[in-house]
Amino acid sequence: MSRKEELLAELDRCVLEMEDDTVTGVAQEYVDAGYDAYEGITEGLSKGMEKAGQLYEEEEYFVPELLICSDAMYNGLDVLKPHLKASTDQGSKCPVIIGVVEGDTHDIGKNLVKIMMDTAGFEVYDLGRDVAVEAFVEKAKEVGHGIICMSTLMTTTMGNMSRVIESLKEQGLRDRFGVMVGGGPLSKSFADKIGADLYTANAAEAAKESKNLADKIANS
Amino acid sequence: MEAFMCHGGPDTLSLSPSLVEAMCLTAPEQLHLSAAAMAEAARRMERSGWSRLPFCNTLCSEGLGARPVLSLTGARVKEPPYVSPDQLPRAFFTDFPRMSALLGAMDELTAGGVSIAYSIEGPFTLLTSLLPMGKVFSALRRPSGQELLDLAENWICQYAGLICSHGAKLLSFADPVATPDIIGDKLFTTVYVPRMKKILRRIQAENPGIPLFLCGKMTQGLLDRGICRTVGWIPHTACTTFGQALSVFCARQKPDALLGHFCLNLLDARRPYVEEIIFINNEEKGIQL
Numbered sequence: 001m002s003r004k005e006e007l008l009a010e011l012d013r014c015v016l017e018m019e020d021d022t023v024t025g026v027a028q029e030y031v032d033a034g035y036d037a038y039e040g041i042t043e044g045l046s047k048g049m050e051k052a053g054q055l056y057e058e059e060e061y062f063v064p065e066l067l068i069c070s071d072a073m074y075n076g077l078d079v080l081k082p083h084l085k086a087s088t089d090q091g092s093k094c095p096v097i098i099g100v101v102e103g104d105t106h107d108i109g110k111n112l113v114k115i116m117m118d119t120a121g122f123e124v125y126d127l128g129r130d131v132a133v134e135a136f137v138e139k140a141k142e143v144g145h146g147i148i149c150m151s152t153l154m155t156t157t158m159g160n161m162s163r164v165i166e167s168l169k170e171q172g173l174r175d176r177f178g179v180m181v182g183g184g185p186l187s188k189s190f191a192d193k194i195g196a197d198l199y200t201a202n203a204a205e206a207a208k209e210s211k212n213l214a215d216k217i218a219n220s
Numbered sequence: 221m222e223a224f225m226c227h228g229g230p231d232t233l234s235l236s237p238s239l240v241e242a243m244c245l246t247a248p249e250q251l252h253l254s255a256a257a258m259a260e261a262a263r264r265m266e267r268s269g270w271s272r273l274p275f276c277n278t279l280c281s282e283g284l285g286a287r288p289v290l291s292l293t294g295a296r297v298k299e300p301p302y303v304s305p306d307q308l309p310r311a312f313f314t315d316f317p318r319m320s321a322l323l324g325a326m327d328e329l330t331a332g333g334v335s336i337a338y339s340i341e342g343p344f345t346l347l348t349s350l351l352p353m354g355k356v357f358s359a360l361r362r363p364s365g366q367e368l369l370d371l372a373e374n375w376i377c378q379y380a381g382l383i384c385s386h387g388a389k390l391l392s393f394a395d396p397v398a399t400p401d402i403i404g405d406k407l408f409t410t411v412y413v414p415r416m417k418k419i420l421r422r423i424q425a426e427n428p429g430i431p432l433f434l435c436g437k438m439t440q441g442l443l444d445r446g447i448c449r450t451v452g453w454i455p456h457t458a459c460t461t462f463g464q465a466l467s468v469f470c471a472r473q474k475p476d477a478l479l480g481h482f483c484l485n486l487l488d489a490r491r492p493y494v495e496e497i498i499f500i501n502n503e504e505k506g507i508q509l
Contacts (some may be wrong), residue, residue, distance in 0.1 A: 018358075018361070020358055061404075062401075062402065062403055062404030062407070063353075063357075063402045063403060063404075064357035064360070064403055064404065064407055065357075065404070067353055067354035067357055067358075068354060068357055068358045068361065070354065071354045071355075071358055103291075103296075104296075105296045105297060105298065107353075108353065108397075108402065111353065111354075128298070128299060129298065129299070130289065130296060130298045156234075156293075
């Protein structure tokens, strides 16, 4: 195994085994050796995060493990990103605007979906929690096209999802965005009722299904 | 024994739109910064002999530096105020306007003979309202994690003591972030439960005569893992609701009582009995709780 392969394997391991401090040293050694930063992300950090996601699906890992793995991934990204070559063809990333709707601060699910989408290669704009309808729409205007992903755990705030969709229609933006929703009290029938394009029941499914949604948007 | 099913209601007590209208409340401050309004709302929301407080789960975190957004139906912390555990304050600050209003409301209700059931949150929910969740769990994997839990324990016990000194008849303890389906069995049983038991034991020792009520979802998590068992208690006095049975039980002043396996959102439920929680390890060792 070459040194490069060893370091890629180590980046993968650091993420998977939640070595959120060690990963920065490994990433630094990797870029100092002149290896390609993009490959460090795709073949090292992302691979570890994909495995962590798999363990989460298999209920070997839970929310704490997945969050610490993602911290490790982001720590590694902080080192590798400044070294990405401008000419590297990273493909066209579909933008995703994600947030917990206004009135709700439960963001565990949203954070998991964000991590999975980051890992899947989307360009994620995280608006946080308790996000106003206007903030989703403003970001949509700025980004121009992509996916809007909303979550809530409370029945009292579900209505804000349909308000975002209505506002997108009013602003003439609806056709340029796929809208996906998720969260404890939601269902596919609710998603259909408010005119969302996609409902998923968990984070892993959200990342997988959003790829199909992104393809649909790209081909429309 | 029937398993408890949480029906996923709101984590906190909140005012209904009709109550907001009936009380002519038009701005959040009219509720959150007024002892009289808070007491009035609690009185109007009385169920089966109990008034519940507070109308949010952000008071403790506000006393630790969080800046909640107020609304007429509650309050919420939009983003955690700290990014790293070393930024956390050592002491819980109690002298701020919302806390003064709350304590004033409790004094008023207590003087009027109203029984107050007060809800407090456990260490994981409190810590994750102050720090990004990943930072909390990352710290818990390190030796410094115990120091973090020590801090949270001190804050919670100080908060509970303050509330009990202003007339709470019952303390309800919940920790929605700390369920096994979120944190996994290992963290739940090896880190969370020992600390929770320590906190509960300390609250009881520092506030004798105030029963504790453990959230039904938490109780079920403990039961499913064989950590505790429950013993039903049926009052001799005629009761028709859960809240009435709770009142009769609390009147017994059993100092070390830990109740649970149901929900304080269901005080009017036709369930005229309560269930005591007995931790199995402690029972085997002959120690109460």
